[in-house]
Amino acid sequence: MARPLGATHTREELAIPTGLMGLRGRSAGHLPPGDxxxxxxxxxDCIRRGWYVFPCIPHSKQPLGALxxxxxxxxxxDEATVRRWWAAKPDANVAIACGPSGLSVVDCDHGSATEADARAWMxxxxxPKTYTVHTGRRVNPKDGTLEYGVQLYYSESMPSVGEFSLGGGTGQIKSLGGYVMAxxxxxxxxxxxxxxxxxxxxAPLPDVVRSLKTERKPVEDDGQPITENRNIRLTSIxxxxxxxxxxxxxxxxxLLxxxxxxxxxxxxxxxxxxxxxxxxxYAIPAPEPMAVIGKSAEVDTSKDAPPPEKQARPVYPIDVWKDTAYGEFGSLCSKGNLVPPKFFxxxxxxxxxxxxxxRLRSDIHGVHARAFTIRIAPQGxxxxxxxDFTRSFFLQEWDGLVRSGEASLIWSKSSEHHWKSRGLGAWLVTPASAPGLLKAITPxxxxxNETPNPLDEWRPMPRVMTMAEEVRQVFANFQNESTGAGLESVLCELYDRDSFTATATKDRAPESGELMYSLLGGITPEGWVGVFSKTGSTESGFLSRLNIVGTERTGTVPTLIKPDFTSLRRRFLPMVAALEHKEVVLNPSEEAIAxxxxxxxxxxxxxxxxxARLNxxxxxxxxxLAWLKGHSRIELEDTEGGIRCAEYLGxxxxxxAPPEGETRAARAEAAIRKVMRSRVRVTVRELKAATNSKKISVSDWDKALASLVKAGEMRIDVSKTGKKTVILLKQED
Structure with a gap:
């Protein structure tokens, strides 16, 4: 039977179990041999003292929602319920619900650096002296200073206190509606x-605790990182x-x-x-009444309806990468700055x-590990x-599985051939055209009398990557009719496969090649709209091949602290290097396919x-995800993670998407209308010349004219000799 909220336990009933007493200096996950x-x-042990518990995600304070x-x-x-929970998740953290357990816990995070400090503060x-737990907090995440967090348990529950200040210490009271980690x-x-x-x-609840109230502090939303009292700050915002x-x-x-x-x-x-x-x-507050001085004007009530809300920008599913090397890298890099973890x-x-x-792939057509990623964000x-942080992770020597001092896995000079013949590693190249890309990989x-160096030969084929903070110029090259269209076509091919053909022009014959290509670039929102309104990339399918992440936030921090990658590099890079000797081919389960x-x-x-291509x-x-988690195939949980990321991408x-009116087809329509307003009747050939259709692109121009005809603004008459004449039927307001 559940104990009523606020019930008080006797001192004898709340004697601390011997099992918990033995946990000083160690945990259930860090016990000496034999314990x-x-x-x-x-x-x-907790429920035997009448405390109410529930499981949290391992190494987390978040309740385990599945249970x-x-x-x-x-x-x-209930013992049977508790056993069932921890049988399902043996490493789940143990949380104590304070209210049902008749507890008030003084949770003091700040103000002490050592145990001596904490005792002096108490x-x-x-x-009063009482059962006290040293929390797992060791340093202040904001400035790295030492902290000694303590939780003092008192019998009898009370309303929880969001933020208190007492004797130089600050924290919260966890009681009704709150919980603490055991x-x-x-x-x-x-x-x-x-x-x-x-x-x-x-000890019984003392008056000094009973009298504490939430200290109301103004929360200034300065746009800076939120490292403390995250729940409270988000609630205020x-x-x-x-x-x-x-x-x-x-x-x-x-809020997400x-x-x-x-x-x-x-x-x-x-x-x-x-x-x-x-x-x-809570209801949205009604607008304050407006005082009108003098005679009021007539009001058009038809305009009283509020404007539609702006669509909220999609939220990146960062938790998909939780407990993986990618997620750890994002957390390390974003700590203490305003760069979103998703970029890292x-x-x-x-x-x-x-x-x-x-070396990492699936037998599903088009499914391999490479990507064309574009980060859209304002300057700075x-x-x-x-x-820079990603380069620094890989552009260093590191210790592999079989040798120390392994060369960096990415490089910019073609002469650096440490990994070329070993099936791993990528060469950083920025192509300006399809022939330029082909030339870059041609030995x-x-x-x-010179003999080839076996180490300088790509096996099985070149692995090339473009990595550019500002990738606008690469996209702008698509506008070049002689080279750009060929480059765009080549990149579209290389997203799907490992071979390409550079289209022929009047100056060159068609050329083909093989390579594995990846793209990582950045662009401003203005640059993005400018590029995609001036190219046919949305229609060509190039847009559907891009992995887009973006942010609109602005702001900087005075100093960027370079993360310490030592531990992650030591654990993760040997996993990458292992692919040299054994490729990993992961195919989906039947449930994943369905x-x-x-x-x-x-x-x-x-x-x-x-x-297109979201699948x-x-x-x-x-x-x-399946590779990072060590799965032998792509499981259903991996697929769910992939779907969430693909939904975000969609x-x-x-x-x-380029705003209506800023695409090439829209600009072609505007140009056609402008000419037709003054001439009313003109041949298709003359209209193309007057609107410079070649600059717009012939295909987009044809689509624009067809759209105007379909809309009833114009019609096309064809003479017996085949001459086509465009006739203006109506003018757009």
Whole structure:
């Protein structure tokens, strides 16, 4: 039977279990040899004292939604239920629901650097000695200073306190509606265990704690990273957004975006959704009445309807990469700056795809590890930083599985041939044309009496990557009728396969080649619109091959701190190097295939936005996930992750689609209308010359004229000799 909220336990009833007393300095996950205590034992010890527990995600404070969908409200003291939970997830963290357990816990995170400091603070604040846990927090994530967090347990529950200040220490009171991690659980940030600092009985709730109230501090939304009190800060921001008139749906989307880009580390998606749902319960305030001095004007009530809300920018599913090397890289790089983690994650993934070539693939047509990734963001928002950090990870010697001092896995000089013949590694090249790309990979002729160097031969074929903070010039080359169209066609081919043909021109014969190509570039939103309104790339299919990530945030930090990649490099790069000796071919399970088909057939985008190749993007992401997780095939969970990333990509296509009127076809229509208004009747040949159709592109010009004819603005008459004449029927207002 559940204990009523607020019930008080006796001192004898709340004697601390011996199992938890033994957890000082260690955790259930870090026990000495021979010590058999598990996290299940921790949970059982808690419920034997009448405490209500529930499982959290391993190394996290987030409730394990699959087992406790309502979080702390599903907490139980039933032994059978607890055993069932930890049988399903043995490494789940143990959380104690304070209210049902009759507890008030003083959770003081800031103000102490050592145990001596913490004890001095307790005495200074007048807090009675009681059972106390040293939390897993070890340093302040904002400035790296040492911190000694403590949690003091008192019997009797009370309203929780969001933020208090007492005797030089700050923190929260966790009681009704709150929960704490039991000693033995692992802290999500430090990886250290919660451990008993002071054992013994739990003291009654003292008046000094009972009288504490939430300290209201103004929260200035300065756009800086949110490293402390993330839940409180997001709740405050959500309140301001709700008061500004955001609907529940738009509030959730906006809050998820703020969490993704500013919280360090981000909160779990479910926690952010709960914040948004909680704040959305409050009605949007009515506008303040306006005082009118003098005679009021007539009001057109037909215009009273509020304008439609702007579509919220899609939220990148960052949790897809949780507990993977890609996610860890993104977290390391984004810590302490304003660059969104997704830029680092997608940059890292793209470079890995270029490095592994065909050593990581699937038998599904078009599914390999490579990508064409474009980061769209304003100037100074991290495109170059994500390039630099990613380069620095790979542009160093490192220790492999069989040798130390391995050469870097990416290089810019063609003479650096350490990995060419070994099936791994990528050469950084920026092509200006299709012939230029072909020339770059063609070996130089041998000089007289010179013998070829086997190490300088690509095996099985060149692995080339373009990595540019500003990739606009590469796209702009597409406008060049003699070289650009050929380059665009070649890149489209290289997305799908490992061979290409450079189209013939009046100056050259068609040429072909083989290589594995990857693209990582950045561009501003203005540059993006400019490029895609002046090229036929949306119609050519090139847009459908791009992996688009974007942000609109602005702001910088005074100093960028370069991450320490030592540990991640030591653990991850040997996994990459292992592909030299054994390729990995991962094919999907039947369930994964069925799920992908179901999703792709039902997924819809706005009219005019291509859905093409989203399934290929999803499979390529799933391939990476399956490899990172050590799966022997692409499992259903990998496929779900791939689908979430592909849905984000589809929404990004909608978000960054060239505005109506700024495409080449739209500009061709405008040019045709302008000429026809003055001439009314003109031959097709004369109309093409007057509107410079070759500059627009003949195909787009033809589409524009056909569209105007279909709309009834013009008609085309054909004479007996085949001459076509365009006649203006009506003029557009």
């Amino acid at each position: 058999k205590m598990t996290l299940l034992d921790v949970a059982l 406790v969908p309502h979080g702390w409200q599903d907490a139980s003291s 005495e200074r604040a007048g807090l 000693a033995g659980s692992i802290h999500p940030d430090s990886g250290e265990a919660y451990e008993v600092m002071i054992g013994g009985h739990i 959500a309140g301001k957004l709700r008061n500004a008139g955001l609907s529940a749906e738009l509030l959730e989307t906006t 975006q703020i969490n993704e880009e500013r919280c360090d580390p981000p909160l779990e998606e479910e926690e952010v959704q709960r914040i948004a749902a909680s704040v959305s319960r 994650i997608e940059s890292f993934r793209t470079v890995i795809g270029a490095i592994v070539g065909d 928002t991290g495109k170059g930083t994500s390039d 130089k002729p041998l000089k007289k 799920r992908m088909g179901e999703w792709f057939n039902s997924f819809r985008l706005a009219d005019g936005v291509p859905k 290929i993007h999803a499979w390529r992401t799933a391939l990476h 929404k990004m296509r909608e978000w960054y």
